[in-house]
Amino acid sequence: MSPLIQITDPHILDGSAILIDVRGGADAHARYLAGHLPNAVFAGLDADLASHPADAAIGGRHPLPALEGFAETLARWGVTPGSHVIVYDDKAAAMGGARLWWMLRSIGHTNVQVINGGLKAATDAGIQLATDEYQNTAVAPYPVAAEYANTVDIEEVKKAAKDENRVVIDVREGVRYQGITEPLDLVAGHIPGAVNLFYSTSMSPEGKYLTSQALTTLYKDTIGDVKPENVVVHCGSGVTACHTLLGMEHAGITGPKLYVGSWSEWSRNDLPIGTGMDK
Template sequence: MSPLIEITDPRVLDPETILIDVRAGANAHERYLQGHLPNAIFATLDDDLAAHPEDAAIGGRHPLPSLADFAATLTRWGITPNKHIVVYDDKSAAMGGARLWWMLRSIGHINVQVLNGGLKAATDEGLELSTDDYQPKPAATPYPIPAEYSGTVDIEEVKKAASDENRVVIDVREGQRYQGITEPLDLVAGHIPGAVNLFYSNSMSPEGKYLTSQALASLYKDTIGNTKPEDVVVHCGSGVTACHTLLGMEHAGITGPKLYVGSWSEWSRRDLPIATNTK
């Protein structure tokens, strides 16, 4: 199944499809109520797709929720393992949409896609939005608690990968953050020594959709070269926008790169080496 689905695909609004609208920020619910796809479930990045960290130095600013909590959330949303899920956000999947896609794929829920272009794709198509506060019916049978989130690496593995010439660590933050010129979210500016920079938005068209699979393959190959996909680690500030790049890689046929969930928000708080240039 393609990780992306177009707004013109009839499966998006099929009553059997579970639609999930992921928002981030303090006014997330207000924005949802201003307009969302009909029967789309409201989800928040901070409350549904992340745990609340006691210390960002352990797991970063957006650590994954416990497997039991995530399974309970899926149950509350009426999701069972065989359901087709379409997720989107209002940031062209750069925030919550891709994160939820990755989380579901990570626990083995394969039947999930991201709406290419997000909410903007729906408005561009002229689709009438809903302002209802849609409440899903919980699943009759609890979603099975998964064994693990697969496809992740911890900080110790990143240390090894960043210094291994046969592996590639990709930092998808914007260039000025990577170079250490500015840091609006975390305590220290810079990047993991040995990591290369590929800004996540380079994978997007001016219309806010992903580039073609062929264009994405070329973009990512320029960065990873002949490195095996399973030897690639992707990170960002807190493990969210990195999922946007992982989705793009999947669309390009590059399957197997790992997510460093803690990302820069963890690394920069651990008194570890920091680079502040592109070398």
């Protein structure tokens, strides 16, 4: 199954799939109520897709929620192992949509897709949005595994960034990677040895992913001959990195790992800081 689904696909509106609208920010719920796809349940990036640590030095700003809690959240949304789940956000999958896609894939749920272009694609297609608080019938808690798959911790990233047979990709904007500015975390710069590939380079001017062929060229230029399972992707707090992981999946590059803690964790642990362009 392709990780992306086009807005013209009938499964989006025919009631056969679980639709999930993911929003981030303090006004997330208000934006959902202002307009969402019919029969789409609301998911809050901060409330549902992350835990809330007292210290971002341990796990970063958006650590993954406990698996038991995520299982209960999926149950509240009506998601079972047999559900076709379609997710989207209002940031062209650059925020919550890709994060939820990755989380579902990480627990073994493969029947999940992200709407290419997100909410904008829907409005551009003339779909009339709903303004209700839609809820599905709750089901039994999702049977999750013992841990999220395809993640690496800070100790593993330390090793990977120094290994010529591995690649660590930082998908933040170039000015953040180079240490010119840092609007969200305490220290500017990057993990020494990490390469920079801004996540938005995978997008067309219309806010949709490039073709799979174009994405293959883009990502292969970055990872070279390194095996996909030896690629680590990170961002500021483990959210936009999922956007790149989705793009890689669309390009047929399967197996890269997510460093969830990302720069928000690394920069708070008195570790080496790189500036400028490493490569």
